[in-house]
Amino acid sequence: MAKSRSYRLLCPIARGLDAIGDRWTLLILRDLHAGPARFTDLQTGLTGIAANLLTDRLAKLTQDGLMTKSDGQHGAALYQLTDRGRRTRDILFELALFGGGQPAPEDRVKPGNLRTVATTLGAAAARTALPDVGITAELRVDGEAISLTVRDGAAEATYGSATQPDVVLDTSYDALLKVSEGEITLMDFATTHSSIQVNTPGKDQQFMQVMQQILEQFQQV
Amino acid sequence: MAKSRSYRLLCPIARGLDAIGDRWTLLILRDLHAGPARFTDLQTGLTGIAANLLTDRLAKLTQDGLMTKSDGQHGAALYQLTDRGRRTRDILFELALFGGGQPAPEDRVKPGNLRTVATTLGAAAARTALPDVGITAELRVDGEAISLTVRDGAAEATYGSATQPDVVLDTSYDALLKVSEGEITLMDFATTHSSIQVNTPGKDQQFMQVMQQILEQFQQV
């Protein structure tokens, strides 16, 4: 593992950056917040990180106690966040809020998978106050499934299908970006850029309420 | 100006990192949140950044509209944040919360100046709810002055002396780090690691209330 440059400052901000400030590191954490992932899952989501760099980063994150490596099915290692690693979530969310306001040139591409969507929605949902809502939803974004559950005031979003979802929402990454950046309204998003399938009658009201609260997180100027 | 590597992803997190993810950039912003600064002020606070790198980073931040350069007294240029640049404050604060939980090896040194303290306290203060408090305080941390004002529910901390402070608190960087990281209690901090001078009788109560709310921000596990 190549040792990364350190600022060697006592300042907590500098110490934080020593742990997660290296190139790619925050994007790796971003994808891990969507749930455990294999090496290849990460490599795909990061669109073109060199394999050796990914190896380096995973080693450092593991050594620093932000992540663990465990053996999954048939030799496929699984990487997942530790409790300490999960504490980077709000950093990522603030970064997303800021980055959403940055101009995006034309040559930008979609990430290789949409784990980032699960992370961002999950972080936003965790900031909402949803006392009496109990719901399991599946979002299909450009065909990729994201599971969103809210129960007992706690919210969680993971990459992958939901089991027995009350509601399934079908939409696109483009539309999600647009609504989160205020280019289209929530109403417009829900009606013309999404289609919804209700498995548990009545739950669609709760779901829309949740989505509204999530997306409102992005509106704070 | 050397062009920085871009992730070229639509993802807001990646876009944010394209703007502020380069080495040193977040630390520059950190110091600028404490108020306008000259080239040398920044170079000092960053303890050993190469001059050409600082030049590069300032140029990129200016070009991206996060910062402006203006002429100060006798040829000394002044750099300061734009509104957009100020939106990085919560990223820095979340980073500080996270970084405070990271172990700090022995060989770490104090930054060359304590602008970072003004930034961190200011960001923490901005998150508190302080409706009916009006106070101007000066913190002297290892001899460096930081001005903290709270008025009409809004808080601000800048590097430099306060004009006619109601209260002056004398303390050390070490003590501030310890209390923010939970190694000592607020009471311990206030009594044995600080000395307070009250210019406006009665304001010390309000001040302690403010300090408590600020430092409580760091206790959230």
Add this chain to the structure above:
DNA sequence: CGGGATCCGTTACGATACTG
């Protein structure tokens, strides 16, 4: 002395190829 610009050795990154 503040505010850089220039130069150059070192280090990390990025792309490709290769292996268990």
Add this chain to the structure above:
DNA sequence: CAGTATCGTAACGGATCCCG
């Protein structure tokens, strides 16, 4: 699938020099 190995290139770090 999950990495390791190699190598050219780009960014960083330190020093020196320049200019008002």
